[in-house]
Amino acid sequence: MLNIKDLQARVEEKEILKGINLTINPGEVHAIMGPNGSGKSSLASVLAGREDYEVTGGSVTFEGKDLLDMAPEIRAREGLFLAFQYPVEIPGVSNMQFLKAAMTEHRAHKGLPPLSPKEFLAYVKEKQQLVEFDTQLLNRSLNEGFSGGEKKRNEILQLAMLEPKLSILDETDSGLDIDALRIVAAGVNKLRSKDNAFLIITHYQRLLDYIVPDFVHVLYNGRIVRSGTRELALELEEKGYDWLKEEMHLQEPVQ
Amino acid sequence: MTNTLTSNITEQLPGVFEQLLANRKSEEPTSLLTQRDEAFKTFLQKGFPLYKTEEWKYTNVAPFLQEAYQFSSPAVADEKVKSLIQNAIPGGLDAYTIICVNGVYQPQLSQAPATDHVSISSIKEALQSGNYAQHFNSNGTTKHTFEQLNTALFQEGMMLVIKNGQEVDKPIHIIHVYNHAEPLFAQTRQLWIAEAGAQVQIIETLVDATENGAALFNNNVTEIMTESKAELQHYQLQTAKSHVRIVHQTRIHQAADSTYSHFAFTMSSAAFTRNNIDVVHLGQHTETNLYGFFLASQEQLIDNHTAIHHAQPNCNSNELYKGVLMDKAVGVFNGKIFVHQQAQKTNAFQQNNNLLLSEGAMMYTKPQLEIYADDVKCSHGTTIGQVSEEALFYLKSRGIGDAQARNMLVHAFAFDVTAQITVPAIRKYIEDMADQYLDKFANN
Numbered sequence: 001m002l003n004i005k006d007l008q009a010r011v012e013e014k015e016i017l018k019g020i021n022l023t024i025n026p027g028e029v030h031a032i033m034g035p036n037g038s039g040k041s042s043l044a045s046v047l048a049g050r051e052d053y054e055v056t057g058g059s060v061t062f063e064g065k066d067l068l069d070m071a072p073e074i075r076a077r078e079g080l081f082l083a084f085q086y087p088v089e090i091p092g093v094s095n096m097q098f099l100k101a102a103m104t105e106h107r108a109h110k111g112l113p114p115l116s117p118k119e120f121l122a123y124v125k126e127k128q129q130l131v132e133f134d135t136q137l138l139n140r141s142l143n144e145g146f147s148g149g150e151k152k153r154n155e156i157l158q159l160a161m162l163e164p165k166l167s168i169l170d171e172t173d174s175g176l177d178i179d180a181l182r183i184v185a186a187g188v189n190k191l192r193s194k195d196n197a198f199l200i201i202t203h204y205q206r207l208l209d210y211i212v213p214d215f216v217h218v219l220y221n222g223r224i225v226r227s228g229t230r231e232l233a234l235e236l237e238e239k240g241y242d243w244l245k246e247e248m249h250l251q252e253p254v255q
Numbered sequence: 256m257t258n259t260l261t262s263n264i265t266e267q268l269p270g271v272f273e274q275l276l277a278n279r280k281s282e283e284p285t286s287l288l289t290q291r292d293e294a295f296k297t298f299l300q301k302g303f304p305l306y307k308t309e310e311w312k313y314t315n316v317a318p319f320l321q322e323a324y325q326f327s328s329p330a331v332a333d334e335k336v337k338s339l340i341q342n343a344i345p346g347g348l349d350a351y352t353i354i355c356v357n358g359v360y361q362p363q364l365s366q367a368p369a370t371d372h373v374s375i376s377s378i379k380e381a382l383q384s385g386n387y388a389q390h391f392n393s394n395g396t397t398k399h400t401f402e403q404l405n406t407a408l409f410q411e412g413m414m415l416v417i418k419n420g421q422e423v424d425k426p427i428h429i430i431h432v433y434n435h436a437e438p439l440f441a442q443t444r445q446l447w448i449a450e451a452g453a454q455v456q457i458i459e460t461l462v463d464a465t466e467n468g469a470a471l472f473n474n475n476v477t478e479i480m481t482e483s484k485a486e487l488q489h490y491q492l493q494t495a496k497s498h499v500r501i502v503h504q505t506r507i508h509q510a511a512d513s514t515y516s517h518f519a520f521t522m523s524s525a526a527f528t529r530n531n532i533d534v535v536h537l538g539q540h541t542e543t544n545l546y547g548f549f550l551a552s553q554e555q556l557i558d559n560h561t562a563i564h565h566a567q568p569n570c571n572s573n574e575l576y577k578g579v580l581m582d583k584a585v586g587v588f589n590g591k592i593f594v595h596q597q598a599q600k601t602n603a604f605q606q607n608n609n610l611l612l613s614e615g616a617m618m619y620t621k622p623q624l625e626i627y628a629d630d631v632k633c634s635h636g637t638t639i640g641q642v643s644e645e646a647l648f649y650l651k652s653r654g655i656g657d658a659q660a661r662n663m664l665v666h667a668f669a670f671d672v673t674a675q676i677t678v679p680a681i682r683k684y685i686e687d688m689a690d691q692y693l694d695k696f697a698n699n
Contacts, residue, residue, distance in 0.1 A: 051648070073651040073657070090649070090667055097663075158653060
């Protein structure tokens with residue numbers, strides 16, 4: 001589904017990603033962990049097409065197509081979804097209007113007509129139950145004045161509605177209390193299927209207690225330095241990241 | 256660009272004025288003729304406003320006065336005019352219509368409210384009847400030069416009186432149609448009186464029927480009196496074509512406990528728009544709301560000047576103007592609030608926000624507060640910014656295309672203004688006009 005080969009990227013003059021290799025197949029859940037500043041969120045941004053990042057080398061294919069060649073909105077319509085670490089507040093755009101515009105674009109991309117207002121409402125209602133999303137929030141301005149938990153649940157609601165093939169969750173657990181974390185994780189677990197895949201970016205292994213990954217990768221200094229199964233996450237939780245830094249710094253100069 | 260008036264318009268005006276006086280002498284009351292005469296003398300002393308004078312610092316009117324203007328044109332209501340009137344009515348708007356052609360009221364084309372609710376007459380009749388004479392050309396604050404010219408030269412004028420205690424059941428839509436084959440400098444005049452306790456919504460649209468692109472310079476003055484406890488909502492929908500040049504002056508006097516709300520929506524292609532609004536509070540507990548939203552593109556010049564005189568205690572004013580500028584458009588906002596010494600317990604809030612969508616667009620904004628009382632709440636704020644890249648990326652990351660995402664953000668920007676509209680059909684109309692305008696910009 002997703003094939004990342006030797007991906008390198010920078011922001012302004014700073015090299016952030018220094019050769020990432022990663023393959024994700026349908027039905028898989030991958031977790032990327034790593035200390036702050038290792039490039040985790042940058043990888044998510046590059047995949048979603050954020051303009052601040054300049055890709056300087058490597059390739060990414062998504063369902064066989066060149067992902068890096070697509071505008072962000074095309075990537076979304078092709079089935080890539082990024083749940084933001086910091087969802088953006090947009091006063092004046094209602095949540096409902098936003099969801100409807102996004103749905104309409106996705107359906108048009110598949111050659112489907114827009115849902116009727118009635119069908120749309122029924123569809124939202126079905127999906128909002130998944131993340132216990134308050135109906136009142138749907139009529140408010142997009143994310144404006146939402147609590148941290150409400151914003152993250154709104155991200156998962158969008159994910160549920162747009163039914164992406166690959167979902168990237170960028171530190172979705174940050175700023176969530178344990179109840180909100182459970183709700184978000186339960187929502188994601190219900191959405192898992194043999195046809196879709198998830199890439200979960202997290203600093204802590206806590207989220208992985210609820211969304212159990214098939215593979216865990218450790219990103220450090222712009223490279224994946226270790227890959228394994230869930231046990232690797234538990235090992236990191238126990239030992240922290242310092243051992244990793246020490247081990248790596250033996251191999252290359254400190255930056 | 257031309258900075259001085261080299262055209263013959265200034266030389267031409269005394270002859271035009273003499274001719275008008277000669278024609279009107281027999282039919283107009285002496286009081287009006289005297290006022291015309293004084294106004295014309297004042298105008299001649301001052302002349303057209305000069306670029307770089309304080310009130311016209313960023314607005315050079317000279318290039319728009321170069322045409323070989325005529326000063327009147329017969330009010331012909333032909334089939335073309337009739338079809339334009341139909342097109343000028345926002346979809347779904349259930350309203351009375353009052354049609355003026357070249358500034359002259361056309362009862363046969365209008366569907367006016369019942370005369371015991373709203374009376375319509377000419378300015379001449381207003382002055383003859385005496386009751387309303389004091390509200391015409393009323394003194395209060397300094398008049399604008401264009402206003403003096405208008406008093407001297409206006410042709411017919413229209414007075415609307417919303418009668419005592421009447422709550423007009425539907426909005427009144429005034430459609431000002433201009434029909435002319437040559438360039439026309441039209442001086443149009445209105446006097447609206449909302450009598451004690453009256454409630455009314457008035458919508459204004461300008462339509463130019465010209466097909467040959469002959470310029471229209473519309474110098475309009477609307478004087479409004481809200482008597483005690485009256486409530487008047489005034490919607491100006493400016494959607495004119497590129498050969499139209501507009502100077503619209505609205506002068507409002509508010510008696511105690513009255514409410515006046517102004518909505519200035521400029522979504523036109525008109526090369527030049529200058530709106531002056533002057534509000535004076537005559538009594539306590541009045542409320543004034545001034546809302547504005549404009550879209551400007553290409554080389555348009557849109558200038559909004561407002562002044563609110565808090566001359567009485569315990570009054571509120573609330574002002575919110577927003578502008579979106581594209582291409583090489585230039586916008587000007589000047590908002591003055593005067594709080595006189597006796598106007599204690601005044602609440603006066605003013606906000607002006609602007610969004611620049613192109614590198615070549617420019618906005619000049621100047622909030623001015625002069626406060627002479629010591630127990631008041633006043634604030635002002637102004638911003639000039641760009642579309643948030645972060646918000647844009649968020650929308651795109653959900654599959655929404657660039658043009659639509661920008662469009663959504665502009666609508667969101669306008670939201671606090673459009674949300675104040677109380678006539679749903681007008682709100683829909685404004686949003687649709689904005690869509691069309693932005694689509695045109697995106698496809699250029």
